[in-house]
Structure formats: C-alpha cells, structure tokens
Amino acid sequence: MTRVVYVNGRYLPYADANVHVEDRGFQFADSVYEVIEIAAGGTVDATRHLDRLQRSLSELSIQEPMSRSALCNVLAQVIRRNRVTDGLVYMQVSRGTAPRDFPFTGKSLTPTLVCLARSLSVSARDARASRGIRVVTMPDIRWARCDIKTVMLLPAILAKEKALSAGADEAWLIDGQGFVTEGASSNAWIVNADDNLQTRDLSNALLPGVTRATTVDMAAATGRRIVFEPFSIEQAMAAREAFTTSASGTIMPVVAIDGKPIGSGRPGPVATSLRRTFHNFAERRSAC
Ligand code: PMP
Numbered sequence: 001m002t003r004v005v006y007v008n009g010r011y012l013p014y015a016d017a018n019v020h021v022e023d024r025g026f027q028f029a030d031s032v033y034e035v036i037e038i039a040a041g042g043t044v045d046a047t048r049h050l051d052r053l054q055r056s057l058s059e060l061s062i063q064e065p066m067s068r069s070a071l072c073n074v075l076a077q078v079i080r081r082n083r084v085t086d087g088l089v090y091m092q093v094s095r096g097t098a099p100r101d102f103p104f105t106g107k108s109l110t111p112t113l114v115c116l117a118r119s120l121s122v123s124a125r126d127a128r129a130s131r132g133i134r135v136v137t138m139p140d141i142r143w144a145r146c147d148i149k150t151v152m153l154l155p156a157i158l159a160k161e162k163a164l165s166a167g168a169d170e171a172w173l174i175d176g177q178g179f180v181t182e183g184a185s186s187n188a189w190i191v192n193a194d195d196n197l198q199t200r201d202l203s204n205a206l207l208p209g210v211t212r213a214t215t216v217d218m219a220a221a222t223g224r225r226i227v228f229e230p231f232s233i234e235q236a237m238a239a240r241e242a243f244t245t246s247a248s249g250t251i252m253p254v255v256a257i258d259g260k261p262i263g264s265g266r267p268g269p270v271a272t273s274l275r276r277t278f279h280n281f282a283e284r285r286s287a288c
Pocket of ligand 1 (some may be wrong): 182183184185186187206207208209210211212245246247248
C-alpha cells in the first residue's frame, strides 16, 4: 500500500511528499511538532497533544496553520488513508518558506503543515515491554554544542528578533557567569583598555568562526596582540572598541551595547582598519 502524506493542503504519495528547500524548519529548526499514539483505530490524548502544539506555536509566534477542527480532520484523513489502526500520527508545523534570513517579524509567512501516520506492531511493542529496556546516563547537553554549525538555530532566531525589536542589529549572548559567549550569528570582540584585541577562547560555547580565524591571522601579521579570554558585559561596555566577525558582515564595528555608546560611539579605528584590510588576508580564489 502506498503511504499517503499530507503536505500543505494536499494528500501526496510518500515519494512526492516534499517541502521547499528554504522552508524555515529545514534551514533553522524554526518549527514544532507533535506525535499522537493511535490505538485500536483512535487517537490517544489528542486534546493534550493539540493543546501543547497550540502552546508551542504561540510561544514562537508561529501562526496556526488551520483551526483545531480542520487539523483534526486532516489527522483523521491521514490515519484513514494509511489504514493505521495501531501506530502513530506525526504532525509538524514550520514558520514557512522564505529566502534565508534570521528575522521573521513583518514577513508574510504561511506556515508549512505536514502530517504522516504509520502503523506500529502492538505485539513487538508488548514483547519489548515484557523484556524491559536498558538506559545509559550522560550529561544533559541539550544544546551545549555551540561549536558545531548546526541548523538548530531557533534560539539564535529568537535572540535576533529580540535584538531587532530593541532597535539593535545583533544580540550578544551572555553565559551563566556574565561573560559574552558570541553573537547570535557572529563572534564577539573588544579592543580592551590595554589596546589589545580580546575574544573568547574556543570551546563548546561558541562557533569557531572562519572570519574570527582570519582576523587572528591578520592581527598576528600586523603585530597586534590578542588576549583569548572571555570578557564580561561590563568589560565590553568599558572597552575602547567592540566589533563582530562573520562571513556575511566581515568585521563589523559595534557602536552601542544595550544602548550605551562604546568608545566614541562611532566605529573605532582598530575595527575600521581591520575591516579595510580583511580581504587582503583572507584566502581569495576564483572559485573553490
Ligand atoms: N557565531 C555564530 C553563532 C554564527 O552563526 C556565525 C556565522 N553565521 C559566526 C559565529 C561567524 O562565523 P563565520 O566567521 O565562519 O561566518
């Protein structure tokens, strides 16, 4: 039997069930989901699952794709068309499809809705239950691996949105000890009181930025010292200059933090000079 998947208003054969490459669920993990058990042909705890779905959508300001009764109808169709008596129904709602850009406010996005259902063997699950399962323990790192450039960008998107709504352009993220880790989509730097560059040392707390690495090379080549130490928000506010590094912005002077002017309140000479010479130090090729 061909499996049938609901995708944005259509019931499609499994092989044709696609969403766009620029869907924000795919690019940013900007989406939510629910899984509901199907037992003896009916849903289990559907009200609680749909309440949670509604809450998740509301917390992220993602529009509801349709009314609850319409969604129940889609779920019933997917369950029926796949002839699922015992199994699961899965639904995912993403914020929608748009050219890749972190912010979402002010964009007219139509949420993507996908629903799938599949059968699960009751006897296999019962056999597993009669054997019992084993667990192993590990640190809860969900998600403490900011050094990996994953598409799990939902926290970064929310940070960027908050920055934009506060009239800023980027968010600097602070760890539990009050030190800046990095920007939502850039690495964070200051020019400290000793006129040295300062940026946090690499760890799981930040992305090892390519532009950061090239900036480190550039500083070494021009004899400018870099201190690889975390700096607090107070140190940043008292710094001579601050700037960010990223492939999309290269070296971007920071003129204010939380509304307080940094240095003269205008792009500083160090950041400006690094920005001017950056492309001379970066690897340049006609193509990869
Ligand atoms: N930190 C984060 C969280 C980023 O998303 C990015 C890039 N988008 C950077 C730092 C800068 O990395 P790169 O210089 O390689 O662009």
